[in-house]
Amino acid sequence: MNTETYESMPKTALEQEKAALQAKYNAYKAQGLNLNMSRGKPGPEQLELSMPMMDILNSKSDYNAQEGDDCRNYGVVDGLPEMRQFFGQLLGVDAEDVIVGGNSSLNMMFDAVSSGMYSGFNGCKPWAQQGTVKFICPCPGYDRHFGVTEFFGIEMVVVPMTEHGPCMDAVEQLVNTDPAVKGIWCVPKYSNPQGITYSDETVRRFAALKPAAKDFKIFWDNAYCVHNITDTPDTLLNLMEECKKCGSEDLPILFTSTSKITFPGAGVAAMAGSKNTLANIRKRLFFQTIGPDKINQLRHLRFLKDLDGVDALMQRHKELLQPKFNIVLDTLQQQLAPVGVATWSNPHGGYFISVNVMEGCAKHVVELCRDAGVTLTDAGATYPYGKDPKDANIRIAPSYPSVQELQEAMNVFCVAVKLAALERLSASNI
Amino acid sequence: MNTETYESMPKTALEQEKAALQAKYNAYKAQGLNLNMSRGKPGPEQLELSMPMMDILNSKSDYNAQEGDDCRNYGVVDGLPEMRQFFGQLLGVDAEDVIVGGNSSLNMMFDAVSSGMYSGFNGCKPWAQQGTVKFICPCPGYDRHFGVTEFFGIEMVVVPMTEHGPCMDAVEQLVNTDPAVKGIWCVPKYSNPQGITYSDETVRRFAALKPAAKDFKIFWDNAYCVHNITDTPDTLLNLMEECKKCGSEDLPILFTSTSKITFPGAGVAAMAGSKNTLANIRKRLFFQTIGPDKINQLRHLRFLKDLDGVDALMQRHKELLQPKFNIVLDTLQQQLAPVGVATWSNPHGGYFISVNVMEGCAKHVVELCRDAGVTLTDAGATYPYGKDPKDANIRIAPSYPSVQELQEAMNVFCVAVKLAALERLSASNI
Numbered sequence: 079m080n081t082e083t084y085e086s087m088p089k090t091a092l093e094q095e096k097a098a099l100q101a102k103y104n105a106y107k108a109q110g111l112n113l114n115m116s117r118g119k120p121g122p123e124q125l126e127l128s129m130p131m132m133d134i135l136n137s138k139s140d141y142n143a144q145e146g147d148d149c150r151n152y153g154v155v156d157g158l159p160e161m162r163q164f165f166g167q168l169l170g171v172d173a174e175d176v177i178v179g180g181n182s183s184l185n186m187m188f189d190a191v192s193s194g195m196y197s198g199f200n201g202c203k204p205w206a207q208q209g210t211v212k213f214i215c216p217c218p219g220y221d222r223h224f225g226v227t228e229f230f231g232i233e234m235v236v237v238p239m240t241e242h243g244p245c246m247d248a249v250e251q252l253v254n255t256d257p258a259v260k261g262i263w264c265v266p267k268y269s270n271p272q273g274i275t276y277s278d279e280t281v282r283r284f285a286a287l288k289p290a291a292k293d294f295k296i297f298w299d300n301a302y303c304v305h306n307i308t309d310t311p312d313t314l315l316n317l318m319e320e321c322k323k324c325g326s327e328d329l330p331i332l333f334t335s336t337s338k339i340t341f342p343g344a345g346v347a348a349m350a351g352s353k354n355t356l357a358n359i360r361k362r363l364f365f366q367t368i369g370p371d372k373i374n375q376l377r378h379l380r381f382l383k384d385l386d387g388v389d390a391l392m393q394r395h396k397e398l399l400q401p402k403f404n405i406v407l408d409t410l411q412q413q414l415a416p417v418g419v420a421t422w423s424n425p426h427g428g429y430f431i432s433v434n435v436m437e438g439c440a441k442h443v444v445e446l447c448r449d450a451g452v453t454l455t456d457a458g459a460t461y462p463y464g465k466d467p468k469d470a471n472i473r474i475a476p477s478y479p480s481v482q483e484l485q486e487a488m489n490v491f492c493v494a495v496k497l498a499a500l501e502r503l504s505a506s507n508i
Numbered sequence: 509m510n511t512e513t514y515e516s517m518p519k520t521a522l523e524q525e526k527a528a529l530q531a532k533y534n535a536y537k538a539q540g541l542n543l544n545m546s547r548g549k550p551g552p553e554q555l556e557l558s559m560p561m562m563d564i565l566n567s568k569s570d571y572n573a574q575e576g577d578d579c580r581n582y583g584v585v586d587g588l589p590e591m592r593q594f595f596g597q598l599l600g601v602d603a604e605d606v607i608v609g610g611n612s613s614l615n616m617m618f619d620a621v622s623s624g625m626y627s628g629f630n631g632c633k634p635w636a637q638q639g640t641v642k643f644i645c646p647c648p649g650y651d652r653h654f655g656v657t658e659f660f661g662i663e664m665v666v667v668p669m670t671e672h673g674p675c676m677d678a679v680e681q682l683v684n685t686d687p688a689v690k691g692i693w694c695v696p697k698y699s700n701p702q703g704i705t706y707s708d709e710t711v712r713r714f715a716a717l718k719p720a721a722k723d724f725k726i727f728w729d730n731a732y733c734v735h736n737i738t739d740t741p742d743t744l745l746n747l748m749e750e751c752k753k754c755g756s757e758d759l760p761i762l763f764t765s766t767s768k769i770t771f772p773g774a775g776v777a778a779m780a781g782s783k784n785t786l787a788n789i790r791k792r793l794f795f796q797t798i799g800p801d802k803i804n805q806l807r808h809l810r811f812l813k814d815l816d817g818v819d820a821l822m823q824r825h826k827e828l829l830q831p832k833f834n835i836v837l838d839t840l841q842q843q844l845a846p847v848g849v850a851t852w853s854n855p856h857g858g859y860f861i862s863v864n865v866m867e868g869c870a871k872h873v874v875e876l877c878r879d880a881g882v883t884l885t886d887a888g889a890t891y892p893y894g895k896d897p898k899d900a901n902i903r904i905a906p907s908y909p910s911v912q913e914l915q916e917a918m919n920v921f922c923v924a925v926k927l928a929a930l931e932r933l934s935a936s937n938i
Binding site for chain 2: 117119120122125128129130131132133135136137139141148149150151152153154180181182184185188192195196206222225226228229230337341342343344362364365366367368369370371372373374
């Protein structure tokens with residue numbers, strides 16, 4: 079194996095290396111692979127962990143919730159009180175500050191942004207009637223978040239991620255001075271795609287924001303709140319507690335779900351906020367639905383029981399995910415570290431590893447992989463409008479493929495990263 | 509029993525009758541009743557009919573759908589292909605023209621109106637950017653429909669219901685001449701609250717509309733498509749077929765659900781429309797969710813199987829509902845027909861009986877009932893903004909109470925209707 083970085087290698091050695099990699103790449107391509115590392119989709123063996131949940135309810139079960147509501151019938155628009163309590167514990171807020179919904183927290187975020195756009199928050203006019211509306215998008219970030227703001231025609235302002243979370247100097251500057259800035263997308267624990275957990279200082283600075291807009295909201299998507307993949311889990315300071323100290327509890331809207339705890343397609347989602355925030359949300363909710371699927375809420379409650387139940391289950395997810403993350407990290411380390419053409423995150427939880435390849439190469443790497451049968455998240459997806467200004471960031475999602483498939487896919491990926499780098503270096507040498 | 513109508517009764521007889529009714533009312537009031545005829549909520553014994561569905565899936569089941577998708581995982585945003593086929597049969601359209609959602613057709617209607625407001629239909633600007641937007645509301649109608657249009661600030665134009673459906677002369681006049689008219693709410697089979705099924709001519713006239721607005725949509729809420737309560741069911745002409753004959757297949761958006769087939773709180777909802785209409789809907793859907801709860805779709809499919817399965821189940825619902833409707837109708841006939849102070853519908857299906865009491869009395873009747881422990885749908889609820897111009901219409905929902913409770917509630921109701929009428933007559937005699 080080559081132990082010199084490409085930068086320090088003489089031109090002839092680079093040409094030799096490139097020829098060798100091209101041959102290797104062609105050999106992979108000839109294998110007709112069909113591997114997918116594109117989405118944060120739990121693997122089949124993870125789904126098996128929650129199969130006992132499917133035995134919890136049957137035709138002999140009691141379908142009455144704690145307060146006597148028949149979960150089969152209409153009503154209880156905020157969700158079952160005991161499920162609100164469950165999510166309150168998960169999110170670190172009071173049960174009464176929680177609304178439990180259907181199977182999709184993305185849908186709840188979409189509707190919350192829609193509430194801002196067309197109903198308004200905190201007694202202000204709807205955002206749609208206030209001219210330009212801006213959201214801050216810490217980048218790299220989650221493509222589905224950016225998709226929601228793009229759908230509503232909201233201008234997205236990129237703020238760089240640091241190892242402590244979004245660059246708070248930039249966030250404060252924007253939020254505290256520009257009344258058009260109405261929101262920020264946050265994945266505060268094990269961020270998508272870097273796996274960064276916001277530092278205590280970052281959380282405190284969020285709580286201490288003094289927004290120029292009275293109707294500014296922090297969209298706090300705590301999707302990975304219990305999703306550790308190592309034995310050194312991160313801890314996240316409780317934003318709502320910090321907000322209460324600052325008198326800013328109207329700022330955040332918190333979201334989470336059991337999608338990556340039980341079943342991605344049939345989990346339960348929830349949101350939380352201050353009394354004022356939920357009053358705004360409920361104005362819409364009352365007209366929108368007669369109530370969520372309470373049978374699935376009941377099934378989840380009786381299966382997961384409480385935070386201890388969740389932790390025990392997440393421990394087993396960890397046992398399945400950790401080896402997969404290790405394959406990605408080990409392969410990157412072995413194949414890319416020596417030649418110095420990429421850097422990557424080393425997360426303690428979440429669903430992704432973020433790789434920065436040589437600038438200007440990400441799109442090409444994704445193409446090379448695709449042509450060799452390995453599907454990655456589109457390059458640029460971690461930036462608004464799919465446009466990564468440096469064309470460098472690629473999100474790796476190790477959860478879905480098997481261990482063996484993942485190793486094959488990572489071998490292809492590393493060859494592609496090196497090949498793209500060498501093509502670029504030789505082009506710039508000409 | 510009195511056999512003269514109140515109108516023809518001499519004043520002293522009216523005073524005697526009033527005193528007798530007041531005594532009867534006071535006696536009911538003293539019983540401390542707690543009965544509810546307010547919502548179209550299936551009764552507990554109806555919920556029992558679908559309990560075998562809860563044994564369909566367990567931890568040993570196969571969770572792969574026909575095309576191999578694992579129903580537990582993310583994706584399949586349009587719903588399972590076989591579930592689209594199922595709903596296609598129920599709605600009389602092709603499977604590919606169906607989108608299957610979560611547990612709430614109301615939510616799908618809300619989102620469809622939202623699509624019109626903020627995304628636009630048929631290449632037109634969003635309704636919200638076109639100034640005044642109007643919806644036609646055939647009345648009496650469904651309060652939740654009117655709630656959605658009220659939420660979006662859409663102006664509601666009342667058109668009277670006839671025994672054949674909405675007054676089509678009025679509908680045509682409005683739709684074909686006013687470009688601000690963007691939609692109409694329809695419950696075409698067993699309408700809420702009258703139980704009227706639109707005649708073939710009405711359906712054909714809907715298909716033949718020539719809207720002044722290019723982005724006009726018929727919101728065709730076929731909530732009661734298989735919900736017969738007699739052995740002489742109505743039949744509804746297939747709107748989409750008629751539209752195809754007229755080249756107007758972009759007009760309707762069809763909705764239905766299994767809420768009143770299986771479980772109100774945990775059923776499956778669906779919508780359908782032309783390729784153009786669904787393309788407009790999908791623009792939003794793609795950003796809104798990663799997919800619906802496919803496990804519940806699978807559970808429903810394996811339980812209901814096909815239209816024959818649905819029919820067999822609905823036959824059993826009918827056996828439970830028919831006696832309840834008969835109690836309402838018989839009590840109205842016995843207690844109110846002789847004195848001539850009310851008229852009512854006699855539906856072959858659906859969930860409601862519509863009663864017109866003496867003009868100016870509906871609110872008072874509902875108050876009298878409430879004070880005696882009998883909850884009815886608010887008077888006025890069957891009109892936009894809750895304002896019935898004649899204050900005459902009351903919706904009776906017989907499904908939830910037991911047979912015995914229903915009889916008690918109807919006794920109270922009839923006394924209240926007569927008492928309110930007599931109070932009004934004596935006030936006008938003074």
